[in-house]
Amino acid sequence: MLVKFELNALTEGELETEAKTKYNEDGDRLTKDIMDIKDWITKNPHLQNVRQDSTFLKYFLRGCGHSVEKTKKRLDKYFSVKANLPAWFDNWDPDLGTLQEIMNAGIFLPLPGYDKQGRAVFLIRFGAIKPSSMKVDDIYKVSTMLLDLALEGNTQAGVKGLAIINDISGVTASHVAMMTPATMKKHIIVFQEAYPMDNQKLIDSSVMHFLNMPKIVETVFNLFLSQTKEIFKNMNRIHPRGDNSQLVENLGEDILPEEYGGKNKNVEDLIEFWKNEAVKNKDWLKSQTEFKSDEMKRPGKAKSHSDVFGIEGSFRKLDID
Helix, strand or coil: CCCCCCCCCCCHHHHHHHHHHHHCCCHHHHHHHHHHHHHHHHCCHHHCCCCCCHHHHHHHHHHCCCCHHHHHHHHHHHHHHHHHCHHHHCCCCCCCHHHHHHHHHCCEEEEEEECCCCCEEEEEEHHHCCCCCCCHHHHHHHHHHHHHHHHCCCHHHHHHCEEEEEECCCCCHHHHHHCCHHHHHHHHHHHHHHCCCCCHHHHHHCEEEEECCCHHHHHHHHHHHHHCCHHHHCCEEECCCCCCHHHHHHHCCCCCEHHHCCCECCHHHHHHHHHHHHHHCHHHHHHHCCCCCCHHHCCCCCCCHHHHHCCCCCCCCCCCC
16 A cells, blocks of 8 residues: 555455455455456557556456456546546646645545445545636546545455545535536546446445535536436435534544544644645656556547547536526
C-alpha cells in the first residue's frame, strides 16, 4: 500500500481467510488466472501500455467475482475509458493550481482506516464545491486521483468492500447545474462499468450513505437512480436531514470525522493529510496517467469518446426548479 492505514486493519492472513470464506478464493487458481490475464494482455496490441502487475490484476479479478472473462472485459473498458477521458485521467499533478484549490476545499476525502465492518470509507462533501471557480472535470480528476491513491495495494478494500458517505448539505441550484446529463453518463460508465465493481458479494458488503439531501437534489438523485444498475441500488441509504445516528451505528465512531459524530481526524486535518500524501506520491500519480489503451492499435475499430460515452437516448434535459 502507498498509504497505510492502521485503524481496524486486518492482517494479510486474516484477509486471505476472509477471501477464501467469502469468495471461495483459491490461491493456486488465483495465480493461474492472473497468468492467463497477463497472457491475454500481451496478445492485444492496444493494451501494451497498461498495468500488468499481479497486485493490480488481483484487484480487478476479485472485483469481477474471480471471472477471468469478466476481468478481461472490464480491464479493456477501464483502459479505454482512461484513453478517452483525458479531462479526468490526464495531468494528475497535485502541484497544479486548479487541482490545489479543489484539494484545499476537501471535496473528496478517503478516511484513514476502516469502519467497524472492515470497509474502506470515503467522504464526499458536495457543498464544498465552488461552482463559480471549479470545473466539474477537475473535481472528478482530483477525486479519481485520491481514490486510486487510497486503493493502491489496498487488499482490505477489495475483500471487505467500500462505504461512501455523500454529504449533500449546502448544495444549491448552481451545484446541481454542474451535473449535466453528459457528466452523469460519464460518472456511471467510469464507476459502474470501468472500475472493478462487478462482484455481487462485494457490492452487498458495500454501502452508500446520503446525508442532508435538500429537495433541489431529489430530481438529479432520482434520475441517477433510474440509470443505476439494479445490482447497485440496494447499496443506497438515505438519512433524515441533520441526523447522523444511523451513519454512526453502521460505520462506528472511530472511523468518522469529528464533524460527523466520530473520533477520527477532523475535516481540516483530513484535507492536510491528503494534500501531503498527494505531493509525497506525485511521481506515482503522474505515472498512472501513462497506463491506457492505444486505440489506434485496437484490432478492428478503435473506440472513440462517443463509442464509450455516447448519451443518445439515455438522458433527457434536467429541469431544475
